[in-house]
Amino acid sequence: MNDVAARPAQSWKVTLPCTRAEAEALDGDIALFVAMDQPPVLMTSEAGADDDAWRLDAYFEGEPDPAAVQLLRDLIPSAAATEPQIEKLPDEDWVTLSQQGLEPVTAGRFHVRNRAADPEEAGHVNFLIEAGRAFGTGQHETTAGCLIMLDRMRRIGMRFGNVADIGTGTGLLAFAALHLWPRAYATASDIDPVAVAISRENAMTNGMPVGHGIGQVALYTAAGVDHPAIEQRAPYDLLIANILAGPLIELAPSLCALIEDGGTLLLAGLLREQADEVLAAYRAQGMRLAERADRGDWPTLRLRKRPRIGWKRPQRIDRSARGEAPGFGTL
Ligand SMILES: C[S@@+](CC[C@H](N)C(=O)[O-])C[C@H]1O[C@@H](n2cnc3c(N)ncnc32)[C@H](O)[C@@H]1O
The missing domain is CATH 3.40.50.150 (Vaccinia Virus protein VP39)
Structure with missing residues (x-):
């Protein structure tokens, strides 16, 4: 499932192509990583017009362990022959990411903003849920x-x-x-x-x-x-x-x-x-x-x-x- 608002604080990213079904199944597989010292944050998103063109980005704090990368590869059978893309992210990327594209949402009587700088909405129950590592x-x-x-x-x-x-x-x-x-x-x-x-x-x-x-x-x-x-x-x-x-x-x-x-x-x-x-x-x-x-x-x-x-x-x-x-x- 794609959570556009997540803002992981990790500095390495491992990217693999996947299908939509694999992306949806991944949410339940998070438990596989919980035993790790530094479990990655998994984010999936659509990567093209094709329904099966999805992408998995796994964010790690520090350089990812090869065993963790292998575990990710095992979860994405459709990418068995694809080398994962592994990159180190500069810290400022997260600052930028956290401040873009997070428009407040109004749903029923609720108004949810993700940045303290955005104004509250009069006549609504206002929540401030800052983008973080949870959905x-x-x-x-x-x-x-x-x-x-x-x-x-x-x-x-x-x-x-x-x-x-x-x-x-x-x-x-x-x-x-x-x-x-x-x-x-x-x-x-x-x-x-x-x-x-x-x-x-x-x-x-x-x-x-x-x-x-x-x-x-x-x-x-x-x-x-x-x-x-x-x-x-x-x-x-x-x-x-x-x-x-x-x-x-x-x-x-x-x-x-x-x-x-x-x-x-x-x-x-x-x-x-x-x-x-x-x-x-x-x-x-x-x-x-x-x-x-x-x-x-x-x-x-x-x-x-x-x-x-x-x-x-x-x-x-x-x-x-x-x-x-x-x-x-x-x-
Ligand atoms: C789609 S998000 C929903 C989050 C929030 N309730 C919302 O509506 O935005 C699903 C959440 O369920 C959690 N989750 C996944 N499998 C679970 C399980 N078996 N038991 C409890 N929580 C689970 C995930 O960690 C994730 O935070």
Whole structure:
């Protein structure tokens, strides 16, 4: 997936041609690099008119280890015979890159700017998400699609008290949900520890309290929902997951298990042609499609968990009033 706003701070770049399918699969492969001392930041982008003309740029801090370059090559079978292009980047490139092409985005009631120098937009909820090494600065259709859907859900009167954002990237969607439902608990997680660190910084920049209580966002590093605190904080009445079709299908049983009966699931990161397959995986878990909105090639899906017969909407428990709020594990 292409995140035009990412600004890696690394000084070496390894470039390989790839296909669109390989580019999309790469997002889920980031875990392969997490064990490295200095994992690269992977960015993919379209490189031509042909649907299969894509490009992978991997940014390394310091000269890349040959084993890491080989790992990249193994991930891109279509470029098996191509020598990767390896170049050292002057630091000033990043300064330039960080200051160009990052136009503020308005999505629903939200206005997201990536440079502090840009003005806020009156009448909107303003966020400052500086371009960094995490996905989710607002420009991508999936992020904007989720922001618009969240806004719509609030406008039609939906209410939530316990929200999870799995694959949070910069944290933006969790922050937006807390703005819309300020009395909610919010849990945000990402498989990438760098993204979690960046979402913590973004929370501070945007005045979003980090913590375990009402109106606060608790941040965790986790693959999917594989973290004891994420399970303890369930069931969620709203779960958001903007990841990619492959991981979304794989995660369907574990994500749906943490959604309360009658609860809502917002999915993005899938392409139009992947929607049927993703929906089938979630229908098999008792979810039904309530709304779909496409932005370009990228659908946003709102699903609802079928309530059991005789189900009644639960009374919300105010855990903080019971003195339990800080008990959800470490931040
Ligand atoms: C497309 S970005 C979405 C970021 C942000 N939520 C947004 O809407 O802009 C997908 C995020 O999911 C994370 N991710 C990928 N696979 C994951 C997994 N299995 N579990 C948790 N996070 C994952 C990536 O690190 C990335 O930050």
